[in-house]
Amino acid sequence: MIGVLSVKDWWQGAVIYQIYPRSFCDSSGDGVGDLNGITAKLDYVASLGVDGIWISPFFKSPMHDFGYDVADFRDVDPVFGTLEDFDRLLKRAHELGLKVIIDQVYSHSSIENEWFKESKSSRTNDKADWFVWADAKADGSPPNNWQSVFTGPSWTWNAARKQYYLHNFLSEQPDLNLHCPAVQEELLSVARFWLDRGVDGFRLDATNFYMHDPELRDNPARANGNAVRPFDMQDQLYNQSHPDIEKFLAKLRTLMDSYGTTFTVAEVGGNRSLEEMAAYTKGDKLLNTAYSFIFLEEEELSVPGIRGAIEDWEEAADSWPSWTFSNHDRRRVVTRWRKGRDPQAFAKAMNALLLSLKGTIFLYQGEELGLPQSDVPFERLVDPEAIRNWPETAGRDGCRTPMPWVASDANGGWPADTWLPMDVNHLPIAVDVQEKDASSTLAHTRKLLALRKEHPALVRGNITFLDAAEPILAFTREAEGEKLLCVFNLGEQPAPWAGLDGTGDMVLSVGGVTGTGAGDIPVCGGFIAKL
Template identity: 60%
Template structure:
C-alpha cells in the first residue's frame, strides 16, 4: 500500500502547530507545590524547565477549572475559574507567562459537551421549565410508562437519562449522572461557550484541545440507538449500541466554524485540536477539520485503544489521512490520561524499555502533530492500583472488568530517593508505584543512555528535519513484522523503518545511511522492537 500526501508549507509563527510536539500535563499528578498530595499550577511552573528541556513546542493542560472533581475536572462548575486545589487565576497567568518565556505554547482543555451539576447554569435550568436557562440543557419528558425518553446509554454505565423531580423531566448525561449535557442546539448556549473561549484567549492561551467533540449535539427527536449485533466487548451497556443519535449530529461542524471564527479574530498562531472517539471517528475527524474554517487538527483513538502494535495498526492510521484537498492535519498520541500506557499494552515487562525506545522513534516519525503524555519521556509503564485506592469512577463502577484510568494518572516521579518520588511531601491522591522510582527524572537526566536522554535527542532530530515535521508520507511495501514509510520534503527523502516483531530481520541496504536508530538497528538488520531513520545515498 502506498499513499502519497502533499507537502505542507514550512512552519511559521502562524502555523507553529503544524508538525509540533505538544506535551500533555495532567495537573493533579505533575507536581505538588503546597503539600496537599495533589498537583497544582505553581508545581507546574516549577517543573516547566524540564518540559522545555525536552525540546517540545508546547504544553496541553488537562482541566484545572472549578469542579467538584467527581470526574477529576472534566465536570466543570465554572468555565472561567481555577479550582482552589490547583491555585488561582493569577497562578494560571504566571504559568502562561513562564511558558512563553521558555518558548512554549499553552493549549488548554475546553469541555463544551457538558458541565457539572454544580454549575450555576444547571442549578438555574433545573429550577423550572420557564426560567431563562430552562433549555440550556437537554431535558425531555418521560414515556407514558415513566421510563426514559430513549434507550441511550451512558459511557460510564447505565442509562444516559436521570429523572429530576423538580422539573418532572429527565436530563441527558452521556457520562456521569453529575455531568448533565448542555443543549448546544440553543444559540445562547453556543454564545456563552464562545465567550468562554474569548476569556481564555484574552489570558494569552495559544489554543484549545476540545474534549469529546462528537458529543456536542444530539438528535433532537431522541430516536433510539440501534443495537450492535455482536459487540466485541460487553463491559458496559454503552457497548451494545451504535451511537448514531445521542452524538455526532450534523450541526456540530457549524458550531466548530463559529469557534474557529472566534479564535481567528485573535490573529495568527492560535490552534484548535479535537478529541474524536467512537465508531464514526475517522469520518468525523475529517469532517471537523475540513477546509480553512473549521478546526486545525483532530486525533482519534487509533493507537490509544490498540491492544497491540502491529504494522497493520500503523498502516491503517496513516491511511485515514490521504491528503485530499482541504483536508485537515492529523494529530497522534500513543498514551494519555484516558488510556493505559502504551508500553504496558504493547510489550511484556521484560521488553518495555525496548518498546519505549522504538515507540518514541515511531511516534516522532509520524506525519502530523504529536502529543507526548507526561512520563512517556521516561518510559513509564502502567501502574497497578489496588481496588481500595481506586479514584476513577469508571474503574470503581466496572471493577474488575474495566480497571480504568488511574494506572495512567499516577504522579510523576521526579527524584527516586525522595518520599513519593519527589511529587509531594504528603500522601499523593494516587500512589507512586515502586517500579516508577528507578525511572525518575533525576535518575535518567544524567544518563546518556536513558529513555529520557533518547527522547531529547529524537526531539532535536525531528525539529531539525523538516521532512519529519512537514513532509509527505508514502508507505513502503513490506512484509510483517516490518513497517516503514518515506517522509519527503523539498527533495529531502527519509526512510523510517521498524521491526515490531520478536525476531531479527535482515534488511541489508547499502544505499541507506542511518541517521537515528533504536534497539540496535542498522542498515543490515533490525532486531526485535527496533527501528531507524535513514537517508538514501
C-alpha cells in the same frame, strides 16, 4: 492527501507535551499537583525540546470526573491555585518558547454549575433550555434507550422540573444543549476569556458529543460480543454526532482566527471517529486537527495497525493529522504493546516511531521516561468508571499516578499522602536518575525531539509506506528536498530488512542498529537514514 504543506503554522508537525495537573508536580504539599507545580517544572519541559504543553482541566469543579465536570468555566479550582497562578504559568511558558493549550469541555458541565442550577429550577427560567430536558414516557421510564459512556441510562430524573436530563457521561455531568443559540454564545464567550488571557489554543473534549438528535430517536442495537458496558451494545447514531456540530465549530474557528495563529484539536472517539475527524477538520473554516483513540485503544502493535490508521487518514481527510500513543484515559503504551520486550528499549522504540510520524504529536507526561501503567489496588481507586466496572475494565487511574521526580524518595518527590499512590516501580526510572544517564529513555527522547526539529521532512513532510515484510514497518518522509527513510522492527524477534538500493547515511540508530542496508533488525530496533 495533503502532501507537503506550502505554509507551516507553528502547530503543523509540532510536539505537544500533555500535562495532567493533578499528577505532575505538587507545590503546596497537599498531595495534588497544581499550577505552581507545573510552573516550577516548565524548565524541565522546555529542556525536552517540545513545542508546547496541553494542560488537562484545572477549572473549578466538584471533581466527580476530576475536572471534566466544570462548575465554573472561567475560574481555577482552589486545589490547583488561582487565575493569577495560571497567568504566571502562561507568562513563564511563553518566556521559554512554549505554546500553551488548555482543555475546553463544551459538551457538558457539572451539576454544581450555576447554569444547571438555574436550568433545573423550573421549565420557564432564562436557562431552561440550556441543558437537554425531556419528559418521561407514559410509564415513567426515560425518554429513550440511550446509554451513558460510564454505564447505565443517559437520563436522570429531576423532581423540580418533573423531567429527565441527558448526560452522556456521569449523572453529575449534564449535557449542555448546543442547539440553543444562547449556549453557543456563552461558550464562545468562555473561549474569548481564555484567549484574552493569552492561551494559544484549545483541546476540545468529546467534540462529537456536542449535539444530539432533537427527535430523541432510539439508538439501534450493535452486535458487540466483547461489550462490557451497555453503551457498547448500541450504535451511537442519535445521542451524539449531529450534523450541526460543524456549524458551531465554524463559529469557533472564526473566533480563533481573530486572535491570530491559534490552534484547535478535537478529541473524537467512537465507531465513526475517522469520518467525523475528517468532517470537523475539512477545509480552512473548521478545526485545525483532530485525534482519535485508534492507537490508544489498540491492544496489539502491528504493521497493519500503524500503517492502516495513517493511510486511512490520508485517504479520508484533506487536513493535518494528530497522533498519540498514550494519554490520561488509556493504558500506557509500554504496558499495552510491550509484551515480553525490554520495557526501556521498547519505550525508546515507541517514542522514535511516534516522533517519526507525519502529524502533530501529543506526548503524555512520563512517556519520555518510559513509564509503564501502574497497578492501582481497588481500595485506592478514585476513577468512577474503574470503580463501577471493576475488575472488567482497567480504568484510568493507572495512567494518572504521580510523576516520579526523585528516585531516592519513597514518594518520588511528593508528600506522603497523594491523591493516587506513587508507583514504587516508577522510582528506578525517575527523572533525577535518568537525567544522569546518557543512555536513558529521557536522553533518547530529547535526542529524538532535537532530531525532529533539525529535519523538515520529519516536521511537515509527506509520508509514503514501503512494502516491507512484516514485522518491519518502513516509510519515507519527504519535504523541501530532503528524504528520510524510517525503518522499525515491530516484532518480538529479530526480523530481516531487505534494504534499499542506495540507502543513505544513518541519522538515528534505535536499539543498537549499526547499518542501514540489508540485514536483521533487532527487537526494539530501527533507524532513520537520509536518502
